[in-house]
Amino acid sequence: MKKYQIIFHIDLNAFFASCEEAVNPALKALPVGIGKNSDRGILTTANYVARQFGVRSAMNVYEAKRLCPALQVVPPNFALYEEMSQKFFDYLRTLTDQVEPASIDEAYLDMTESLQGVHPVKVAENILKTLYRKHQLPASIGIAPNMFLAKMASDMKKPMGITVLRKRDVKDKMWPLPIEAMHGIGKKTVPNLKLLGIQTIQDLANFEDVERLRKFLGSQTDQYIGRARGDDMRKLDPSKAEEVHSIGNSRTFEGFLHTYDDMIQKLSILTDSVIERLLNHALACKTIMVQVRFSDFTQQSRHFSLPYHTNDAGDLHETVEFLFDELYRDQPVHLLGVSVSNLEQQAMLFKQLNLFETPMTEPEEDEVQTVLKQINAHYGQTVLRKGFDSH
Numbered sequence: 001m002k003k004y005q006i007i008f009h010i011d012l013n014a015f016f017a018s019c020e021e022a023v024n025p026a027l028k029a030l031p032v033g034i035g036k037n038s039d040r041g042i043l044t045t046a047n048y049v050a051r052q053f054g055v056r057s058a059m060n061v062y063e064a065k066r067l068c069p070a071l072q073v074v075p076p077n078f079a080l081y082e083e084m085s086q087k088f089f090d091y092l093r094t095l096t097d098q099v100e101p102a103s104i105d106e107a108y109l110d111m112t113e114s115l116q117g118v119h120p121v122k123v124a125e126n127i128l129k130t131l132y133r134k135h136q137l138p139a140s141i142g143i144a145p146n147m148f149l150a151k152m153a154s155d156m157k158k159p160m161g162i163t164v165l166r167k168r169d170v171k172d173k174m175w176p177l178p179i180e181a182m183h184g185i186g187k188k189t190v191p192n193l194k195l196l197g198i199q200t201i202q203d204l205a206n207f208e209d210v211e212r213l214r215k216f217l218g219s220q221t222d223q224y225i226g227r228a229r230g231d232d233m234r235k236l237d238p239s240k241a242e243e244v245h246s247i248g249n250s251r252t253f254e255g256f257l258h259t260y261d262d263m264i265q266k267l268s269i270l271t272d273s274v275i276e277r278l279l280n281h282a283l284a285c286k287t288i289m290v291q292v293r294f295s296d297f298t299q300q301s302r303h304f305s306l307p308y309h310t311n312d313a314g315d316l317h318e319t320v321e322f323l324f325d326e327l328y329r330d331q332p333v334h335l336l337g338v339s340v341s342n343l344e345q346q347a348m349l350f351k352q353l354n355l356f357e358t359p360m361t362e363p364e365e366d367e368v369q370t371v372l373k374q375i376n377a378h379y380g381q382t383v384l385r386k387g388f389d390s391h
Contacts, residue, residue, distance in 0.1 A: 004112075005110065005112050005146065006110070006115065006120055006143065007108060007109070007111070007143070007144055007145065007146060007147055007236065008108070008109040008120075008124065008127075008141055008142070008143055009102075009107075009141065009142040009154040010092065010106060010108075010109065010140075010154070011105065011106040011139060011142075011154045011155070011158075012088060012105040012106065012137050012138070013048070013138040013140060013158055013159035013160065014045050014047050014048060015045065015081065015084075015085075015104070015105035015137075016076060017032050017033075017046060017050075018137055018138055019081050019084045019137075020032065020074050020080075021047065021136065022084070022135065022136035023080065025136075027047070027072065027074070028047075028049075029049070030049060031046070031047065031049045031050035031052075031053060031068050031071045031072065032046065032047040032049065032050055032071070032074055033045070033046040033047075033055055033059075033061070033064055033071050033072070033073050033074070034046070034073075034074055034075075034076055035075070036073075036075060036322070036325060037073040039060070039061055039062040040062075041061040042058060042059070042061070043057055043058065043059050043060075043061065043064055043073075044057060044058075044076060044304075045057045046059075048159055050064070050068055053067050053068035053071075054068075055067055055071060076326055078303065078304075078326070081104065082104070084135065084137065085104045085105060087134075087135050088107075088131070088135070088137060091130065091131065091134070091135075092107055095111070095123075096109055096110065096111060096114040098111075098112075098114070098238055099238055100236045100237050103305055104305060106154075108150065108151075110236045111123065120164070121162060121164065124141040124143060125162065127141060128141065128160055132160070138159045138160050139159075139160070140154045140155070140157055140158045140160065140161045140163075141153075141154055141161075141162045141163075142154030142155070142156070143162070143164045143165070144164070144165045144166070145166065146230075146231070146233075146234070147234050147236065148230075148231075148234075149165045149167075149170070149174075149230060149232065151183045152165060152182075152183055155181070167230045170229070170230035174201055175200060175201050175202035175205065176201075176202065177200060177201050178200060178201075179193050179194065179198055179199060179200060179201060179203065179204060182201050182204070182224075182227075184224065184227070185224070189217070192216050193216065196209075202228075204224065204225060204228040205225060205228035205229045210225070213225075246339050246340060246341035246343070247274055247277045247278060247281075247285070247339065247341075247343070248274065248289075248337060248338060248339025248340070249270045249274055249277075249337065249338060249339070250270070250335060250338070250339075251270060251336060251337075252293075253266070253334060253335065253336075256295050256332035257332060257336075258332050263324070264324070266336055267290070267336055268317065270336060270337070271317055271320045272313075274316070274338050274339070274340055275313055275316055278311040278343075279311055283311065283343045283344065284309035284310055284311045284343070284344050284345075285309060285310065285340035286305055286306055286308070286309045286341075286342035286343075287304070287306075287340065287342040288303060288304055288316060288320060288323065288338070288340050289302065289303035289323070289337075289338070289339045289340070289341070290302055290303075290320055290323040290337070290338055291336070291337035291338075291339070292324070292327045292328075292333060292335070292336060292337075293333070293336075294331045294333055294334060295332035295333070295334055296331070297334065300327050301337075302323040302326050303323070304322070304323055309342075309343075309344050316340070
């Protein structure tokens, strides 16, 4: 008799906000957003009380406070989040050694050999209870025969939910969902798919003009159609926990940096050098880290994981400045460093084309980047950078 995989996907709910509530329980009854408390600040997440008012992650603080005037904006505490994440993964590894981290707050577990005759839902219930009792971390769990379905299932009941998604459940539970709910379909791709008439996951699973679809999903078109049908051949890989691939650059300033503007300028140069190395190696990153050593030789770092891989200059410069603002204090700086990790080959990531773009536009874009690199190389520093349309 064939033995089917039993994959759990465990996703901590509103992780940053849950960490803050764990150390300050008074926040649990209040609407809470995590971010820099200024009108230009961006929320990294919001707790479920705030979400009832329409507040969500990636929303600017001004808009969030307009929707919810009582919103408590809490600055990020990355050291706390790293500590809580470590406790999360330490606990998961007491259940099985087949754990693949997906991010700081989610993981896949292959429980096929670890259930010891206990029903998967009973095991999942115990996991939820233990995480909340020991660490005050609410979570949702998806249970399925493959990684994709487990991920889709964990999103179906939040917070503190358990969903079983079998292959035979796909038509009833997953196909009616809007296409934007499908894991892996980016926000820029959704409008293009909808213009093709793909409104739901079922529409993608049954789309007949595959060659037309390939213009938007690229080399991974067949993979996404397969996943829409409930198929995913990936095998869970625990070794990903040990893989460390990063690109970084740092600089020591003997005379120290004394002004915020000087620090930002030097960080910008370091960021440009990291971007150039990413492009030269055809890589994209997901995690960005900034390191600062102050004049008293105390050293701090902060990192942030984007929800997508990128080597876009705008994304990286904006994230680096955000992280530095979290570290900044009115004190001279001795060292600055910028590094990126969680890398992927750019060729492995499909390009999400706008419906009105064609591949013919790509050489022109490459020529612009080449000219900018030649000019900057001539002057020995970044004097020009590609602009971004704010409209």
